[in-house]
Amino acid sequence: MHPAGPAAAIIATLWWVLLIGATAIFLLVAGLIAWAWRRPPGEVQERRFVVWLGLAFPLAVLAALLAYGLVIGERLLPRATPDLVEVRAEARQWDWRFGYADAPGRVTENELHIPAGRPVDVAISSADVVHSFWVPRLAGKLDAVPGHVNVLRIEADRPGRYEGLNAEYNGPGYRDHRFTVIAHDAEGWQAFLRGERP
Amino acid sequence: MNALRRHRALSRIWASEPGLRGWFTTVNHTDLGRMFLAVAIFFFIVGGILAMLIRAQLASPRSAFLGPDHYNQIFTMHGTIMMFLFAIPFFEGLAVYLLPKMLGTRDLAFPRLTAYGFWCYVFGGSMMIFALLAGVAPDSGWFMYPPLSSTIGAPGINSDFWLIGITFVEISAISAAVEITVTVLRYRAPGMSLSRMPIFAWYALVTAVMILTGFPPLILGSILLELERAFDMPFFQVAAGGDALLWQHLFWLFGHPEVYIIFLPAAGAISTILPVMARSRLMGYGWVVAAAVSLGVLSFGLWVHHMFTTGIPHMGLAFFSAASTLVAVPTAVQIFAWIGTLSKGRPSLHLPMLWLLAFFATFVIGGLTGVMVAIVPFDWQAHDTYFIVAHLHYVLVGGFVFPMLAALYYWMPHFTGRKTYFKLGNTAFWLIVPGFHGTFLLLHWAGLLGMRRRIDTYESGQGWEAINLIASISGFVMSIGFALVLIDVVINAAVAIRGSRDPWKAGTLEWAMPTPSAPYNFASLPQVTSREPLYDAPDLPVRLARGEGYLGDPSRGRRETLSIEIATGAPRYITIFPGNTVLPMLMSAVTGLFFLGMLLKTYWLVPISAVGVICCALYWTWSLGGTTREGALPVGHGPELLTAGEVADPPGWWGSIFLLLANGTFFGSLLFGYVFLWTIAPNWPPPRYAEPGLDVALAALAGAGLAALGPRLRPGAGLLLLLPGLGGLAWAGIRILTRVPDPTAHAYDATLWVLIGYALLHLAVALVMALFVAARRRAGHVGAIIGGEPRIARLWSDYAVLVSGIAVLAAALPGWLT
Numbered sequence A: 001m002h003p004a005g006p007a008a009a010i011i012a013t014l015w016w017v018l019l020i021g022a023t024a025i026f027l028l029v030a031g032l033i034a035w036a037w038r039r040p041p042g043e044v045q046e047r048r049f050v051v052w053l054g055l056a057f058p059l060a061v062l063a064a065l066l067a068y069g070l071v072i073g074e075r076l077l078p079r080a081t082p083d084l085v086e087v088r089a090e091a092r093q094w095d096w097r098f099g100y101a102d103a104p105g106r107v108t109e110n111e112l113h114i115p116a117g118r119p120v121d122v123a124i125s126s127a128d129v130v131h132s133f134w135v136p137r138l139a140g141k142l143d144a145v146p147g148h149v150n151v152l153r154i155e156a157d158r159p160g161r162y163e164g165l166n167a168e169y170n171g172p173g174y175r176d177h178r179f180t181v182i183a184h185d186a187e188g189w190q191a192f193l194r195g196e197r198p
Numbered sequence B: 001m002n003a004l005r006r007h008r009a010l011s012r013i014w015a016s017e018p019g020l021r022g023w024f025t026t027v028n029h030t031d032l033g034r035m036f037l038a039v040a041i042f043f044f045i046v047g048g049i050l051a052m053l054i055r056a057q058l059a060s061p062r063s064a065f066l067g068p069d070h071y072n073q074i075f076t077m078h079g080t081i082m083m084f085l086f087a088i089p090f091f092e093g094l095a096v097y098l099l100p101k102m103l104g105t106r107d108l109a110f111p112r113l114t115a116y117g118f119w120c121y122v123f124g125g126s127m128m129i130f131a132l133l134a135g136v137a138p139d140s141g142w143f144m145y146p147p148l149s150s151t152i153g154a155p156g157i158n159s160d161f162w163l164i165g166i167t168f169v170e171i172s173a174i175s176a177a178v179e180i181t182v183t184v185l186r187y188r189a190p191g192m193s194l195s196r197m198p199i200f201a202w203y204a205l206v207t208a209v210m211i212l213t214g215f216p217p218l219i220l221g222s223i224l225l226e227l228e229r230a231f232d233m234p235f236f237q238v239a240a241g242g243d244a245l246l247w248q249h250l251f252w253l254f255g256h257p258e259v260y261i262i263f264l265p266a267a268g269a270i271s272t273i274l275p276v277m278a279r280s281r282l283m284g285y286g287w288v289v290a291a292a293v294s295l296g297v298l299s300f301g302l303w304v305h306h307m308f309t310t311g312i313p314h315m316g317l318a319f320f321s322a323a324s325t326l327v328a329v330p331t332a333v334q335i336f337a338w339i340g341t342l343s344k345g346r347p348s349l350h351l352p353m354l355w356l357l358a359f360f361a362t363f364v365i366g367g368l369t370g371v372m373v374a375i376v377p378f379d380w381q382a383h384d385t386y387f388i389v390a391h392l393h394y395v396l397v398g399g400f401v402f403p404m405l406a407a408l409y410y411w412m413p414h415f416t417g418r419k420t421y422f423k424l425g426n427t428a429f430w431l432i433v434p435g436f437h438g439t440f441l442l443l444h445w446a447g448l449l450g451m452r453r454r455i456d457t458y459e460s461g462q463g464w465e466a467i468n469l470i471a472s473i474s475g476f477v478m479s480i481g482f483a484l485v486l487i488d489v490v491i492n493a494a495v496a497i498r499g500s501r502d503p504w505k506a507g508t509l510e511w512a513m514p515t516p517s518a519p520y521n522f523a524s525l526p527q528v529t530s531r532e533p534l535y536d537a538p539d540l541p542v543r544l545a546r547g548e549g550y551l552g553d554p555s556r557g558r559r560e561t562l563s564i565e566i567a568t569g570a571p572r573y574i575t576i577f578p579g580n581t582v583l584p585m586l587m588s589a590v591t592g593l594f595f596l597g598m599l600l601k602t603y604w605l606v607p608i609s610a611v612g613v614i615c616c617a618l619y620w621t622w623s624l625g626g627t628t629r630e631g632a633l634p635v636g637h638g639p640e641l642l643t644a645g646e647v648a649d650p651p652g653w654w655g656s657i658f659l660l661l662a663n664g665t666f667f668g669s670l671l672f673g674y675v676f677l678w679t680i681a682p683n684w685p686p687p688r689y690a691e692p693g694l695d696v697a698l699a700a701l702a703g704a705g706l707a708a709l710g711p712r713l714r715p716g717a718g719l720l721l722l723l724p725g726l727g728g729l730a731w732a733g734i735r736i737l738t739r740v741p742d743p744t745a746h747a748y749d750a751t752l753w754v755l756i757g758y759a760l761l762h763l764a765v766a767l768v769m770a771l772f773v774a775a776r777r778r779a780g781h782v783g784a785i786i787g788g789e790p791r792i793a794r795l796w797s798d799y800a801v802l803v804s805g806i807a808v809l810a811a812a813l814p815g816w817l818t
């Protein structure tokens, strides 16, 4: 919940919206129950409860929410942009290997290097079981499924080190199946591509 | 005959055997319902102890209490036990106990099947407990994703325990579901039309049909995975044409409906209890029924929301996200109908009502977080973190455990016939509910802070320590509460004073009998004219005991009840139930040997026990019905009725229909898997197709024609056509298998083996049934001569023809087309 990239920031905002909405609905239901409890017995309008509160109200709320969710979903998609960087992540029990389109042949283990401030597409695959690629502060997660390649868009606003995790349970080494994302400034990234250790 | 003499006479007919023997030979739903509930509670305790081990381990960072090996087994078994060995069987037990009483009948449709299901549950559950104690329990998480759960990730026997043990237990779910469906549809009090049915029966019906259509994908998945593990048939291995995602689809095709299979019975209990507590009637009966049905239907369209992070195409995400939010609507209809019911009446705060309030507070939060994770971008962050763990416990504990505690306290006077005298239950309430929220509320936040589920320990300094410590302490407070409930129930059952018959002043029929109930439930069956018969006629219990209803005359000396028309509730025929027998337990023990043979890879045991099961089943059915025609018999009121053996649609026919529904879903899931692999799995199409010749096409066509025609002709001639027909289809299937001799070569070959194997199995079933009915005709059994038995056999042979036709076509078509 300390976003350091656009995708994570959008989702963090989404969370706050959801939390406020959910709290309001919860209070509404609790208030209704308290009212129902204290109301003296007698017939009430069935339609008011079933049709208005039961059908119309959730439909309206959900439609709005869904629309919001879909719009956000669009913005998180890996679309073509000019300054795109492409990297590969291959997971296995229990480490990660990363490769770079801009530096063919270059493979790093458990360290993913990216340039800060530029969108990065990570092509995620697996060498054995199902894993999941997750850098909580940069974006949501996407699974590494044997035989399939999934592409996740991440971006770091600023240079720095970000913790990456495997987020799909994959056996006894699950807890420590981590990696680090190192976001470089423009110079550092060039240096990395040239093969110099920063 | 006065009420006491009638009671004695009926008890002699219906009673289980006395003493220990009675436990193994009873087929009575009251006994079996109690036994189901007791065993389910036992498994809840085991699952709870595992939960406490989890919480103990996670109380502090860098805990060295459990290593990953043990921790992985513990959380896997906690989830597995809670879902498969506690929640579902608890519902089954409650329904088995309550339904006949609520519906105004004397037992469930197939008493011996109830017992068989119960023993399968006990034996299968024991296998799981054994695995746990021996330290070889499954450890791949309760959803068992391959390849981790397959030979690559789990070479030991651990996964086999899960796949085989749980499949064994599922027999009990399927048999209970068939049982419940047929009972609700055909075994009610005369006059109880569908719209006069107690609301709980509607929920039980929807749940049972969902079990019939929800469990088959899981059973199929388990069989495929076990075939992969045992015989290298590569359904989930990508290199040989399999796909790990196939498992995930099959699992969640079951797994999401499962959540509603757990919630709906609880909702049924709420809809029953809440109006009584509020001293009013349920608001919007029709709406609530419609909501339950639409929840049941909708829940089959949502499974992909468990796979939002697996790289599902964009449009798919949008569709399933919309569908997932949509289920909130029928849930809201129910919630607001309940609130409306409260507002109509004058609610009083008895313990069951207290638990219902806890349900509202908890389940609404769980529902709201559920809508949150239905929004895809949010799920990408929350998935597989403690946010999900917290959400699922709010739903499962709030939506199942709390309502079931309400149900326990509400029906306890019925179970025991005693007043709830000791008030430990209130103390327990105030430990459990705050304890629960203390355990799980903050864990949402831990999840958002990045705490992944299923980690065995964590480093300090990430802001999780305080949350986890609070969670663990609250968890232990909650367990003390559950222990108190247990003590409360036991001492109330043992020492409290006898209570009155209808302590809550409810209107449904289960309160129209003395408690604890007699083995025959009703001394005579009521004529029902409304939804709450006891409100119309408070003296109904006395009149029934006096024998003023149907079938009050025990002089025929056998277990009789009435079967009714589905929609109107008009009486149709007399069903005669079987007596006490050890056969169901024996048969489930032999079934257990079959599964044990698979588990231990002692394959010689497998065919032997399969034959054993068939022999038991034949013996079981042979004893049904008699050889003398009885004609129409008096039932106490109105027209005289035939017995089940002499009608065209006996209970067995209805049971077969619903068993075939489950079976057809299984076959449908298999075809789905075939198409899925074909279109999605990376290494398709296979290197080589089976290319059967024209002979296969001809044999299949001719066989299907003969086998479809045969059962429609005169019995003797019919058999002469049926047998070669089945033979022709079988030959076509076997010819295809010779073209794919190696089922381990590619997922394609493996799938053909399963398809054809399934067809051959059903052809064999059709054959055995046809011969069986023919033998019964010769022996002079009424049911086979003028009754519905030939129609039952025909149902199964038609099904066999259909599935083998489709299987041959699906297997041969690619080869023919290329």
Ligand code: HEM
Pocket (backbone or CB within 6 Å): B048, B051, B052, B054, B055, B075, B076, B078, B079, B080, B082, B083, B087, B141, B142, B143, B389, B393, B396, B397, B400, B401, B439, B452, B453, B454, B455, B475, B478
């Ligand atoms: C009695 C109080 C309970 C406590 C304290 C508790 C605690 C927990 C915890 C801490 C986990 C997470 C384990 C992990 O991810 O490492 C967990 C998982 C789970 N629990 Fe519970 N639980 C309780 C009751 C239940 C009930 C009643 C059910 C179902 C009816 C249930 C179903 C599950 C499931 C399905 C999982 C997921 C297991 C997996 O990840 O494979 N739990 N529980």
Ligand SMILES: [Cu+2]
Pocket (backbone or CB within 6 Å): A132, A167, A168, B309, B383, B384
């Ligand atoms: Cu996952």
Ligand SMILES: [Cu+2]
Pocket (backbone or CB within 6 Å): B255, B256, B259, B302, B303, B305, B306
């Ligand atoms: Cu779901």
